[in-house]
Amino acid sequence: MAESKSDIIAQDIAAKIQHHQFKAGEFLPSESQLTTLYGSSRETVRKALNQLTALGLIQKIRGKGSIVLNLEKYSFPISGISSFAELNKSLGMHAQTKVITLKKMADMPELFKEKFPEQKKQAGFYLERLRMVNDEPAVLDCDYLFTPPINDLPKEAAERSIYDYIENELKLDISYATKVITVEKINNDFQKLLQLDDSLAVLVASHNFLSDTTLFQLTLSFHNPQKFKFTDFARRQKIKL
Structure with missing residues (x-):
């Protein structure tokens, strides 16, 4: 487009x-x-x-x-629903994405079952991507995209931008997300990928929805707690009472 x-x-x-x-x-x-x-x-x-x-x-x-306005260059707007590729472009981060895992599964991985216990068994694509900024690991994104509505997910789209692929190739309308931020222990593999000295990481867990309210994606984003900074921007929405 x-x-x-x-x-x-x-x-x-x-x-x-x-x-x-x-x-x-x-x-x-x-x-x-x-x-x-x-x-x-x-x-x-x-x-x-x-x-x-x-x-x-x-x-x-x-x-x-x-x-x-005075905004810091490398703040990740946790409350938004922009893709990493869009943030990379708009914030000028010169970042890279490394696809660690991409596979179709009959059901969610155990980690997702633990973090999203309300979700029923459903097939989907499991995706792990390491986000590099200035050649250092910044975020490990783990996604589970349900089939349907996501019936195919090429590796090229995972490397570039899955949201661009979903909106422009699959013609689906991504609309909103709910997010929860916690600090939790992570496994040794994730700790090594993020090059952490400690097993603690900031976890941003997201439910992502299409405009027709269909839940299409669950996301677990793991951040280095020493580099993580929560920055939000909110505009007053006046409501008549």
Whole structure:
């Protein structure tokens, strides 16, 4: 699926923010200036700025413009549902993904049965991927994707982005996730992969859903506790009582 002009503009501005061409606390060029800079309509520029606002990179101030917010470069937004490949691109991490395991199974591995005891027996794809940042292991992602709705999962998609594959190849609409963060002991194999001196790791356990509320993926993400930092960005949603 081809990227829209607003997506391209948003990605370019995000890259400039990450590389401090647009610095925290400073205002972006005006909408009129951005329209000229990118050779696009004002509506397209506004769509791009809305994307950056939703990501928490900028804040629009009435009568003044869009100010760049102070966000750290390598914060992993745990509350989001972006893929690692999307974070790698938007945050400029220059990270790599190593596929450790990819296999189809008749039922979930024991670790998933332990962490998700409410789930019934169901076939799916078990996937282990090691996320490397600056040539150091940062996160070990373990996923179980149910069949159906995920009836095929090529290794190339696992290496690149399973969410890109699911949305653009399988035409499924990924919508929301629920997540729980704990600190737990991990097995020796996981400890070696993450190069931990201790057996404790931060675990982010996720249920991931399609827009029709179908549960399609369970995820166990193991983080080095010495490098883990929980950063969230929330916007006030006004509800009339």
